[in-house]
Amino acid sequence: MGKSAVKVFVRTRPSAARYPDYKTYPDGSISIHLPKDSTHGIVNNQQEDFTFKVDGVLDNVSQETVYETVAQEIVEGVLQGYNGAIFSYGQTGSGKTFTVSGDVRNYSQRGLAPRALKQIFRDVDMRVDKIYRIRVSYLEVYNECLYDLLARSDSREEPQELVVLESSPDGSGMSMVRGLTCIPVSNEEEALAQFFIGERGRAVGGHVLNARSSRSHAIFTIHIESRTSEEASERALLSRLALVDLAGSERSKKSAVDGVLMKEAQFINKSLSFLEQVVTALSRGDSHVPFRQSKLTQVLRDALGGNCRTAMVATVNGELMQLDETLSTLRFASRVRTLVTSPKLTESSDRDLLLRRYERQIAELKIELAMKDTLAGRSQVNYNDMTAEEQQNLVVLARRFLQGEGDGELINQLPTDTIRRVREAYRAMRTVFQSTRSDLLRQLDEARLQVAGGGRGVGMLGGGVGGMGVGGMGML
Ligand SMILES: Nc1ncnc2c1ncn2[C@@H]1O[C@H](COP(=O)(O)OP(=O)(O)O)[C@@H](O)[C@H]1O
Ligand SMILES: [Mg+2]
Structure with a gap:
């Protein structure tokens, strides 16, 4: 597929109190005009006008339109064997979870993840020429620890410690989390059921730990293995779609209340500021990109600069009181938009599969040699x-x-x-x-x-x- 620019969309949360000088335009530009801040005195160097350009603005649009604009093409690619990632970034309350998961009680308001599952299974059911194996996983990153949201609590086995591997043993060269439960699913309902189990896991945590869900990063991944039926036993393509709901991007000054929150805020801001550092290093073309600094950037390595087609939805609030956070989200969004990834097809390197493939290739090459010999007038060459x-x-x-x-x-x-x-x-x-x-x-x-x-x-x-x-x- 070659190079692919990361696409960035800005979704503004609907509000009756939207600031009139926060404006979005159909061509993907956004302008903000701020009044001079009187607290800064009469001589004021504060910038007043800001403009940003992204790949599309999502203002007052349905969940379906968001899906069609942001995800549909990426999901098509995933079905063809290219990795995809979509993540939402923005301050708490701006609509990240609404975008990725949607309103789980209201079907028409479902978000990108359930819609992606629908598209995937619709395609899988129609493609009689292919054999698919689909699995889902749901990972939460909280205070630099990894949590498996689909781990079976009834399992007698001690849960395995989750470790991010820089290169997965399947030979794909992609990062993966060792020990993460990957549940095979054979239809949309089964997949959705697993998605909801994971969502409930986040919500329970949220209740106990005071809205933990806005302080953690959640990554729902759909893993796809596909084979063409004619050579079903030999060649498998591996791809995955990661849907990432990041923690609130607000700076710590607002959320730091007591010790626990302070620690959390530091961790969140640390992993998000490491994310920013990684994005900055990638967009500058630095030779060293500090992916290893945090779990989040390790897990998102492919999505940010590797074998993946990526889109980001920056969710913002257009109200005056939130404009400083909106500005910082849009600045980050502009930087992400400079990133370029290199999606490519990944074949399974299962040894038995490889062996069978090589045997078939050798047999084919022998036939080809025999044909060449015949053409060259050399008969009966024995290979x-x-x-x-x-x-x-x-x-x-x-x-x-x-x-x-x-x-x-x-x-x-x-x-x-x-x-x-x-x-x-x-x-x-x-x-x-x-x-x-x-x-x-x-x-x-x-x-x-x-x-x-x-x-x-x-x-x-x-x-x-x-x-x-x-x-x-x-x-x-
Ligand atoms: N585009 C939108 N349209 C309608 N409601 C929205 C939209 N974005 C967010 N909301 C609502 O705002 C609230 C906060 O959104 P949420 O997605 O939980 O924010 P975040 O995950 O960024 O903290 C939720 O009740 C959600 O339903
Ligand atoms: Mg949320």
Whole structure:
């Protein structure tokens, strides 16, 4: 697919009290005019006018339109085998969760994740030429810890510690979280059920920890493995779609109330400021990009600068009191828009699958070689491995040749049609040479023993050594 620019959309939360000088235009530009802040005194250098340009503004549009604008193409790509990621970024209350998950009680207000599942299964059901295996996972990153939202609580096994691997063992080169539960799902209902289980996990946490959900990052991933039926057992494409609901981007000054919140705020702001650092490094083209600094940036590595097609929805509030946060969200959004990723097809490197594929390729190549030989007028070239019997016959032939038999006739019988068979002939020569040599050495030893025993064999010894060059061959 080559290079792909990260697309950025701005969605403004509907409000009756929208600030009149916050304006969005259909071409994707946004302008904000701020009154001079009187608290800054009479001499005031504060900037008053701001303009931003993104790939599209989503103002007063339905959830369906948001899906069509932001996600549809990416999901189509995921079905063809390209990774996709969509994330929402913005201050708490601006509509991140509404965008990604939607209103879970109101079907028409469902968000990107349930709609993506619908599109995926609709396509999967229609494509009779392909075989799909679909799994879902739901990861939460909170205070630099990873939580598995789909882990079965009834499982007797101790939950495995989640670890981000920089390169997954499936050979795709993508990062993955080891130990994360991936649940196979065979239809939209099953997938949605898992999505809701994960959502409930976030909500429970939210109740206990005071709106934890706005302080954590949630990543719902749909993993797809597809095979074309005709070669169903050999070649699988792997792709995934990550839907990321980031923690509120507001600065700590507002949320830091007590110790716990302060710590949380630091962690949230840390992982989001690491996200900003990564985005800045990528957009500057730095040789070192500090992905390893936080769990979030490790998990999102592909989405930000790797093998993935990515879109971001920056959710903002157009009310005057929120404009400082809106400005900082839009600044981040502009930077994200400079990012470029390189989506490519990823094939499973399952060893058995590979082996079967190579066997098929070799068989095809042999047929091709035979065709080439026929065209070149070389008939009956044998590209197969020699059987044990053929190898034995070749050794006999080599021995006769070395003994000088046949006067030039035998040399024509030694194989020269393929390099592999020429090598076999050399190997046969070596076999003959080695057995000749060991026979001679044995005879030499016997002769020595005879000399030591009675001195009768001196003449034989001389004869044996002298005859080594040619006569030795005759003893084989
Ligand atoms: N575009 C929108 N249209 C209608 N309601 C919205 C929209 N965006 C947000 N809301 C509502 O605003 C509230 C806060 O949104 P939410 O998505 O929870 O914010 P965030 O996840 O960014 O903290 C929710 O009640 C949500 O339903
Ligand atoms: Mg939220």
